[in-house]
Amino acid sequence: MKKYGFGVDIGGTTCKIGLFEMNGTLIEDWEIKTNTENKGASILDDVAVAIEGKMQSAGIAKEEVQGIGVGVPGPVTGDGTVLQCVNLGWGEFNVAEVLKKRTGFDVKVGNDANVAALGEMWQGGGKGHKDVVMVTLGTGVGGGIIVDGKIVAGANGAGGEIGHIMVNEEETDTCGCGKKGCLEQYASATGIVRMAKKLLASDDRETTLKNVSELTAKDIFDAAKAGDAVAKELVEKLGKVLGNALANVACVVNPEIIVIGGGVSKAGSILIDVIQKHYVETTFHACRKAEFALATLGNQAGMYGCVQMLLDM
Structure with a gap:
C-alpha cells in the first residue's frame, strides 16, 4: 500500500x-x-x-x-x-x-x-549527507544542526540557535532576543543593512549605496558584484563574522556540509565564497573539508x- x-x-x-x-x-x-x-x-x-x-x-x-x-x-x-x-x-x-x-x-x-x-538534508542542498549544519539568513538568522541524520534539538528545544551566538561583546545595540552582539545583528538581511547604515554615516568614500533610498541586503550584494568598494567591505564583514561563527560550530559537530538558505542566500556564489574563505581560515584543521552549498528547496x-x-x- x-x-x-x-x-x-x-x-x-x-x-x-x-x-x-x-x-x-x-x-x-x-x-x-x-x-x-x-x-x-x-x-x-x-x-x-x-x-x-x-x-x-x-x-x-x-x-x-x-x-x-x-x-x-x-x-x-x-x-x-x-x-x-x-x-x-x-x-x-x-x-x-x-x-x-x-x-x-x-x-x-x-x-x-x-x-x-x-x-534540505533529505531532498535539498544537503542531500546525500547525514551531518549537516543549515543556516537560514533572512530577517533574522536561523539554524538547524543534524548529526547522523537526526536533529540536535537540545534539552529545551533551543539547539541550533546559531543566530544568537555572541560575536561582538562590544556591541551597544540590542538584538531582538534581548542580548547584545549576536550573530543575527550582522549576518541577517537586517543585520547587513544595519552595518551599512552605520558605515555610510561615518564614511566619506564614494559609493552607489548612498543613492539608494530604502537600502536592502540585495542592494548591497548587487553593488558588491558591480565592484563597489564599500559594498564589498560590508559583504566581507558579513562573511568574516558568519564564517568565524560557523568555524566554532564545526568544532562541536564536525559537519560534512554547511547549507546556506534564506533570502540573503539568493546572492549566490559571492556569499558562499566569502563565508567559506573565512571559515577555512579559522576552523580546526580536521573540519576544513566541510562542503558549502546553497539551499535548493526555498520556502x-x-x-x-x-x-x-x-x-x-
Whole structure:
C-alpha cells in the first residue's frame, strides 16, 4: 500500500501544507491563513480541516496516511510540546497530542528552522549527507544542526540557535532576543543593512549605496558584484563574522556540509565564497573539508522536513 504524509509549516501569516509520498515526492502543496486571533486557538483545527478536505478530494483513505509532521516558529521538546510561539500567540502546550486527538494520525513536531534543515538534508542542498549544519539568513538568522541524520534539538528545544551566538561583546545595540552582539545583528538581511547604515554615516568614500533610498541586503550584494568598494567591505564583514561563527560550530559537530538558505542566500556564489574563505581560515584543521552549498528547496524546505520526521514512525 502506498503511504502518504502531510507536512505542515506553520508561520505567523500562513500555514504551508504539502501532501507527499513517503519517498519524498511532493504531490501537491497549498496555503491556508494562520488565524492568530484568540491566541491562535483555531490554528490546529484549521490545519486538520484542510488535511481532511485534501484527503477527501484526493481519495486518500486514513490507513494510507503515515502521519502529519508540523514545523512551528519556536522551541519544541522531544514529545511535541511547544514552549512558546510568540508569532502564533501560543504558550506552552503539547501540539502533537492535540493534533493527534483531533485527526487520529500520528504527529511529529519540530522547530521551523530545524525541520527546514531536515528538508534540505533529505531532498535539498544537503542531500546525500547525514551531518549537516543549515543556516537560514533572512530577517533574522536561523539554524538547524543534524548529526547522523537526526536533529540536535537540545534539552529545551533551543539547539541550533546559531543566530544568537555572541560575536561582538562590544556591541551597544540590542538584538531582538534581548542580548547584545549576536550573530543575527550582522549576518541577517537586517543585520547587513544595519552595518551599512552605520558605515555610510561615518564614511566619506564614494559609493552607489548612498543613492539608494530604502537600502536592502540585495542592494548591497548587487553593488558588491558591480565592484563597489564599500559594498564589498560590508559583504566581507558579513562573511568574516558568519564564517568565524560557523568555524566554532564545526568544532562541536564536525559537519560534512554547511547549507546556506534564506533570502540573503539568493546572492549566490559571492556569499558562499566569502563565508567559506573565512571559515577555512579559522576552523580546526580536521573540519576544513566541510562542503558549502546553497539551499535548493526555498520556502518548501520546512514541509519536506516535516515529512522526513515521519520516516522514524
